[in-house]
Amino acid sequence: MIRINLFPFRAARIKENIRRQITYYFGSVIIILLAITYFYMNFSKQINSLSHVVVAPPYLYIDRYFYKIFP
Template sequence: MIRINLLPFRLARKKENIRRQVSVFFLSLIFIFLALGWALSMLNNKISLIQNE
């Protein structure tokens, strides 16, 4: 019977999954901060318009 060592393949797949999860996490953080910055900008714009009236 031929023995196949799949350990390097499993380890590589595990590392790729971890790398993908970290990338998605940081991209999500960037998106959240951009959305919060946009919302803050819109609120500041509304406040300045109300104060100028």
């Protein structure tokens, strides 16, 4: 009976699977970092655009109300 040594084939397949898993891991990490960077830049741009809007203090509304009642 002839015995076929499949160990080199299995070892190569295991190495390829490890390589594939490492590639998937680093690819997903890069995609997640790009998404986080995109959302950070987008939100910071929105915050900067809102910081230029001048919001009137609440007492101005009360003063306007009293000026209408007591001119």
